[in-house]
Amino acid sequence: VQLQASGGGLVQAGGSLRLSCAASGGTFSGYTVGWFRQAPGKEREFVAALTWNDGMTYYATIVKGRLSISRDNAKNTVYLRVNGLKPEDTAVYYCARRLIGSTLPVGGPRTYDDWGQGTQVTVSS
Numbered sequence: 001v002q003l004q005a006s007g008g009g010l011v012q013a014g015g016s017l018r019l020s021c022a023a024s025g026g027t028f029s030g031y032t033v034g035w036f037r038q039a040p041g042k043e044r045e046f047v048a049a050l051t052w053n054d055g056m057t058y059y060a061t062i063v064k065g066r067l068s069i070s071r072d073n074a075k076n077t078v079y080l081r082v083n084g085l086k087p088e089d090t091a092v093y094y095c096a097r098r099l100i101g102s103t104l105p106v107g108g109p110r111t112y113d114d115w116g117q118g119t120q121v122t123v124s125s
Contacts, residue, residue: 001026021095
């Protein structure tokens with residue numbers, strides 16, 4: 001499977017973006033799909049996740065209230081909408097998947113098996 005993250009760009013503070021994560025050569029059925037971000041010089045951090053089969057969602061505390069994760073079954077795509085963007089949201093955003101049923105924390109990047117290439121989000125002040 002290949003995960004393709006897209007939708008990043010340059011946006012002014014206060015703006016919004018919708019990121020997409022599409023799976024080709026595979027499916028998200030039976031998987032949890034997570035979004036992570038990594039700013040220069042920082043570790044990769046969890047942002048949000050969605051369990052495909054039941055639609056359960058998870059959000060990192062630091063971004064809760066500004067993010068919305070959703071899915072389109074027909075397009076086999078997971079979306080991440082980010083509102084009220086701040087300069088500190090600047091990072092490469094990655095999507096990843098792991099099998100449903102893992103007992104490991106959903107926010108742990110090492111628990112995910114398949115990763116997309118990332119999409120750059122830059123927020124200007």
